[in-house]
Amino acid sequence: MISRLYIRFHLTLLGCLALFAFAVIMLWHRAGGPIEQADANLAVLMQNQLAPASATPAEQQAALERMAASIHARMTLYSANWQLIASAGTPIRLGGGWRVRLEPRPDSYVHLPDGRRLLSDQPLGVVRSHTLLHSLLILLTIGIAIAAYPLVRYITRRLERLQRGVESLGAGDLSARVAVEGKDEVAQLARSFNRAADQIEQLVTAHKTLLANASHELRTPLARIRLALELSMDSLDPKRKAGLEKDIAELDYLLDEILLASRLDALRDTVELEELDLLALAAEECARYDEVELNGVPVLMRASPRLLRRLLRNLLENAHRHGQPPAYVRIERDAGMATLTVWDSGPGIPPEEFERVFEPFYRRRGTRDNLGTGLGLALVRQIAQRHGGGAHCASMADGRSSFVITLPLR
Incomplete structure (x- = not known):
């Protein structure tokens, strides 16, 4: 299970890019693709310049030489099953089937409508448009993913620092604050947290101070009551006197407990x-x-x-x-x-x-x-x-x- 927020952000971004690329590819193939249509039209024109597939090898050789001479190129014409038909100049050989790396590598490869295959050492303006499109979209996705990672990590790293500040405050560290970075919503959240932490610290400090001071001040009248009890020792009933002494002891113990409880947090560092x-x-x-x-x-x-x-x-x-x-x-x-x-x-x-x-x-x-x-x-x-x-x-x-x-x- 992926729990880190920045990983979720990054995967969401990559998912959106993948959906965008998929939609573009589907629309491209559905519309036929303007570049692909241009390639198909160019292949038809080139086939018209060559002798038909039913012509003799000499006629096809002559037509290929005229086309190669007009653009100063070296060309080789293959049948649908990659049998050599004609070549203007040194044939551009194949290292096995057409899926194997070509030696020497042609600059253009045209699949004619009648199934023949034309290879040239000069560019003919024919590109494999779908391959080019797919490559560009993949490179675009990789580039955006690499460029977006630092930005996503920067945002989530600030959120992680804010989370640590909230946890510290919840654990009792009332001095916990977070750095305010930037001017976006995360920075505004950090400022709001710091203001809330300031108010909480002030309220808790005031409450502890009031409790400690009240407990301390109550000792003075308690001491006077104890003194008055001792002075009136002879005039009081022993049972009542014992009860008053017990009540004073309980009150003194209670004040001592409250005073220690209110000061215990202040003793953290001292x-x-x-x-x-x-x-x-x-x-x-x-x-x-x-x-x-x-x-x-x-x-x-x-x-x-x-x-x-x-x-x-x-x-x-x-x-x-x-x-x-x-x-x-x-x-x-x-x-x-x-x-x-x-x-x-x-x-x-x-x-x-x-x-x-x-x-x-x-x-x-x-x-x-x-x-x-x-x-x-x-x-x-x-x-x-x-x-x-x-x-x-x-x-x-x-x-x-x-x-x-x-x-x-x-």
Whole structure:
């Protein structure tokens, strides 16, 4: 299957030329062809100048010599089956049948209406018009095909660059732009794409800035609320005080998650990568929780320790809040990839929700006390993708589910 656009353009052009050539040839043969008609008329006139085919060889020889002398040519006359009849001068011999190359080659060959064949070393104005027409059309098609290829390739190459720009923008590179070349429709399309990309980048940047600033500014009143709570510690009911402290902690955690999510794209170029051991990093984070079992192999890689700590913490926090102890963490290495698997002893997540749990602010129905912000697993996937990896849910052999994080070692 031909999928390249420039090949389709080129083949379409060649197809149009082939149809044009075919139509011209058919019309030429249908109309008899003016050149062919002229050749036929000339052949009749030349036959009239020669002795008839029924004349004696001497009469045909004399007539051929008179014609050859009038134009100072060397001529040879053959019968319909290529038997020599007469020759003025050295006969123009044939190297076998008339389809074999002629030696010496005549400049003119006339097929007389009575079947005889006249060869001359001087041009007689007779051409094989259909052969000439076919040759010219073939040469014209080849010439146009060669000349059109650079133009077709130039147009489609710009479309390919535009396609790469669209794919880059769709992949999240908001700075993707394409060069505007020429003044045709493709150039106009490139300008329209660049304008749309500018507007998208401005809108997304403004949205991220607003979200980050709002999250940051909310910390100030949250700090004042916490301070007021501490000052009024003695006058509050302990149960109510505990509830307020829990709400403040949840709000603080939510703001921290939103702030990280809004700044994660900005960290694309500024994130600092360090050489670290993923197993050691996981051991430090697992030590913060009770009933967590860690096993695996040391895996050295270059990554952001702060972001990977957050990834592990969110996975363990998710197991702590929504699962059942104990939780398990396993680290493996295979074919240049590090695989981090986290699961707990609970029933897990149903397969139909494997993807939805990674959506921002998605909370599963029936979770205990409706805990969590709904951003933890979304951040896990973002952090994994920022390191060139991925995050997904997978079913285990015993029917439970696990979170699988893949990270490239390079």
